[in-house]
Amino acid sequence: MNFDNNKLIKIIKFNLCFIITFIPSIMYLHLVEGGQTATELWDSFINLDFYSYYKMIFFLTASFFLLITFLKYVDLNGIKKTNYYLPAAVYSILAVLSSFRAEYKEIVIKGFPDRYENIFVLLGYLLLVVVAVNIVDNKKSFKLILKALFISAFILAIHGILQFYNYDLLATEFGRKLITPDGLDFFVDRLSFVGKKVIYSTMYNPNYVGSYTSMVGILALGLYSSSQKKNKLFISGILSTLLFSFLIGSRSRAGFMGFIAGTVIILYMQRQFLKKHWIRIFVIFTVFTLVFITMNARNLDEIFSDVLFPRTEQEKYLEGEILPPITEVSSEAGKLKLKTTEAEFEIIMASDQIEFLNKQPINVYNSKDEVKEIIFKGKQYLHHSFQINEKENYLIWNYGAKSAQFYYQDGQILMAGMHNNLYPLKKVESIGFKGYERLGSSRAYIWSRTLPLLKDTIFIGHGPDTYAMYFPQDDVIGKLKFFSNPEIIVDKPHNLYLQVAVNTGIISLLALLYLWGNYIFSSFVLYKNSDLSSWKNRLGIALMGAVTAYLVAGFFNDSVISVAPVFWIILGLGISLTILAKGN
Template identity: 25%
Template sequence: MARLTLNKINVIRDINEDEQSIKTIDKFIFYILLVAIAIIPLLIGAHTALFVSPDISGSGVSGTAYQTDIFTYFKFVALVILTIATIILFLYKLLFLNYKFKKDKVIYAIYAFIFFLLVSVIFSEYKTIAIWGMHNRHDGAITYICFAMLMLIALNIKYPKNALKIVTYALYPFIWINIIIALMTFYGKNIMLNETIHKILTIFDKSGVTFDERSILTGTLNQWNYMSGMSSIMVMIFLTLAIFQDSMRLRIINLLTALAAFATLLVSMSSSGFLSVAVMTLLMLVALFLKGNKKRGLLLFMSFLLIASLQIGILSTKNPKVWNESLGMFVKTNPFTKIEGALELFDNKTYAADKKLELPVLPERGYAAGSGRIYIWSTMLELISERPLYGYGMDTILFHFPQNNLEKRAELWDEKGLVDKPHNMYLGILWGTGILGFLAFIIMLIIFTLPILKTIYKKSSKTNSYFVALSMGFGAFLIQAIFNDSVIGLTTAPLLIVTILYTVNKNEELVGEKT
C-alpha cells in the first residue's frame, strides 16, 4: 500500500502588512457599529406576516393570525444583517491576519450571558417566542445574542482618534427627526394619514395595510415610554457636551440639540425620561465641579434650565399632562389643570352603573404605584420564584402572566388589558434568563461602568468632553431602564456606546484629549 506523506507548509507572513490589514478591517467594523448606532433607532416600516402563537384564538395581538408591525421588524433585520457582517469581518481578522483575541474579564460575563440565554431557550415552554420574540417587539434571544456578539467584537478593535466625536455625530439624526414627528403628533397633525408617509411606511408591505385616525406615530420607537427614555439619553449627552466643550459654536449647537431632545421627552409624557435627566444632571454637575469650567458651565446650565422651563410651560398649556409627567413629580399642584374639568371627570365615572347592576365583587378601577408597574413587578417576581434558575425565555411574559386575574381592574384599570412586557429592562432579563443570566448581565454592566466612573470623577486628569457626555448618556439609559423595557431601538446604541467607551478607556486612548 502506497503511503502519501504531506509535509507541513509554513507560510511566512508580513507582520506589517497584517497590521495594516487589521487597521482596515477595524475601520470597516467601526463604520458598521456607527450604522447600528445611527440607523437602527430610526428604521420603521410596515411588515405583515403570519404570527404563529401559543394562543390559537386568532384574536388580538396575542393570537395566531397575520399581524402587522411598524416599529421593530426592520430594526431587527438590520441588527441581524449588521451583526453577521461584523462577524464575517472579525473572523477574517482572527483567522487570516493572525489577530489574537483580547482577554478581558467583561468578555467572560458576556460569554456567560449568551450561554444562559441559550439555556433559557432550551427550557422555555414557548421556544419559538423565546428565540424570536413577539411579532411587535422582536425581543427574543436572537436579539440579545446579536447585542452580545457586537459588543464582543467592539471590545477587539482599535478606534480612530476622533471615534467618540463621530459617535456623537451619529446621534444627531435621531433627535432632529423625532422632534419633528413628536411635535406634529402632539399638536394634532397625524402624519400617518399623509399619502406620502403612507407610501413610505408600506413600501415593502404588500398586504394592503391602511392607517386611520387611531394610527398615531409616536416617533421612530414603539411608544411614548421608549421615546421618553431615549430622549433622556440624548438630553444628557448633548447637554453635557454643551457644558464641557470649549468651542462657542459647538456649545450653541449642542445646547439647541439638548433642548430639542428635551422637548421630545416632554411631549412623550412619560416620567421615566424626566426622572433619568434629573438624577443624571446631579452627577453631571459633580463632574463639572471636578473638571470643567465652573463659571461658564453653570451659566450655560442655567440657560438650559430657563429655556427648558419655558418649554414645560408652553407645552403644558396644550396638554396639562406634560406638567404631571415632569415637574408634577415634585410639585403636586398643576397650574395648567382646569378645576372644572377635573370635577367633571370625577363625576363621570362608571361606578354608579356598577352599583345599579349590583356587582360589588368587582374591585374599583385604579392604578397601582408607578402606573401599575408595582403590580406587574410583584406578580412577575412571584412567577420567577417558581423558575429561578433558567427563567421562562425572553419575551414570553404574555403567555405566563395571570391575564384573567380580576385584580388587574384595581391595579391596571382594565382587567381586559394584556400584560405583555415588564416595564423594567432588568426584570425582563431576570424573567427571560433566570438568576444566573441576570447576574451575568449585571456583572457585565458593572465591569463596564466602574472604570468609566473612575475616569470621570478622578480629580487629577482632564477628560475628553465626548467621553464624559457619552458616559452621562449611558447613565441615563441605566436609570430609565428601571421603568422601561429593552427594545431594539432603545437598547442597541447605549450598549454599543458603553462598549466603545470601555475599550477606549482601557486602552487609555482619546480620554484625555482636549476638545
C-alpha cells in the same frame, strides 16, 4: 494585509454606524404570521407590525455581517484583554441555556408579537459591546460613531416635535406610502400616534422615546456642558434642546427620571469645571424651562409624586383622584359579591336567574335583545350600572371607566378576560406593593404579580421574549381593579431588570448588573476629579451619564429593539474609553 485590515475596520465601523443610526428609525408595515403558541395569547394568526419586525430583521442582518467581519478582524489582530468579557459571556451562555430549556421555543426563536427580542437579538446586543470595545479605540472613531448617532437623533427629534404638534410627515398621504406596502394603505389608520399630541415617533410607545431621549439627550448635554469650543457648544446646545423637547413631548415619566439621574451625574462629575462656566448651565436650563412650559407639560408634582411620594389607593380616593377602590370581587355557591369602599352588591346567578339581594333597582327593559339596564338610587351608587341577560346567563358591571362581564356556567361564576375567554374568580399569587398597585401607571401591580415568577428562574429563565406566556393573564380581578379592563394582555413587566430575570434568569441579571455596575464604578473613579481639557475625560463623563440615564429609566421601561442597540453601542464606547483613559 494592512490595506485589507484597514478596509475591514472601516466596514465594521460603517456597520456600527448603520445600527446606531437607522435601527431606531426603521418603520414599515409587515403582516407577521404568528406561531401557534403566540397566537394562543395574541388571539390573531396575523400580527400587524409597523415598529419592531423590520427593526429586528435589519438588526439581525447587520449583526450577522458584523460577526463575520469581526471574526476576521480578530484573526488578523487578536482581541483586547478586559474583564468585561466575563459577565457578558455568563449572560450570553445563560440566555442560550434558557432558550434550549424554554417551553415556548417558537417564541424564543421568532420573538413575541410587537417585541421581537428573540435569542439572536439578545446575543447581537452583547456582540455590539465586544465589537465597540475592540474597534472604536481612537478619537476619530469615536467622532464617527457619535456623529452618526447625533444626525439620527436630530432627525428623529425634529420628526417627533412636528408629530407632537400634529404636523407628522408619516400621517400625510406621502408618508403613509413610505411606510406601507402597496395595497395595504388602509392599515395606516390604525397607527396609534396620529393626532394624539404625544410623541411615539418610530418607536411604537412614548416610553421608549423616553428611554432613547434620556440617554442620547444626556450624552449631548454632557458634551455641551464641557465643550471647549464655541461652535461645538452651540451645536451641542441646540441638539440638547431638541432632544429635551423630544423627551417632554413623549410625556414619559420614566424617561424624565432617567434624564434627571443623568443630569445629576453630569453636574457632579463636571462640578469643578462648571464653577467657572456656570453661565452655560444657566442658559441651557433656562431654555429647558421654556420648552417645558411651551409644550404644556404636566406639573413636576404629577411627574414625580408617584415615585417620590407614593400614595395608597385609599389616599388617592380621599383626595378625589380616583373613584372608590374596588375591594372585593368574589363568588361562592352561585352568589357574586362586588364591593367598593362605598358600595356593595350581592347577586344570585343561576342557570335561569340573576337577582340582586336586599336592593330595589330601577329597571329599564329593552325587549329587542332581552337586556335589562339596572341602576340604583343613592349617591354611593352614582357610578354603578348593570346590564343583565337572564337568557344568556350573563351580567355586565359598569363602574366608572371599568367594566366586567360575568357568566354563570357549569355551576360556577366566571369573568370574561382576554379575547373574551372565561376565567374563575380567584386570587393569584403576589408579592409586595399592596395598596400601591397603581404606582407608576399600575406598574406596581405588574411587578407584584411578576415577582412570584422569579422563584422558577433563579438559574435558568423561561426563555427570551416569553414573559407574556408566564404572567398570570388569568388574573381578571387584578386587571379589573388596576387596569380597568380585565381583557388586557400584559406582555411586558415595564421593568428592564424583571424582564431579564424572568426571560433569562436571575443569575444572568446579576451578570448584567456586574457588567453595568463595573463600568459605572470604574468611570466614576476614573473621571471624578479629571481634567476636562482632555477629550477622553469629557466624552467619558457624557457616556457614563448616558448609560446611567438609560438604566434608571429601565426601572420603569423594558428593553426594546427600537432603543436597546443604541444603548449597547454607547456602553461599548464607554468601556472602550475607560480602557483608553486608563492607559492614557
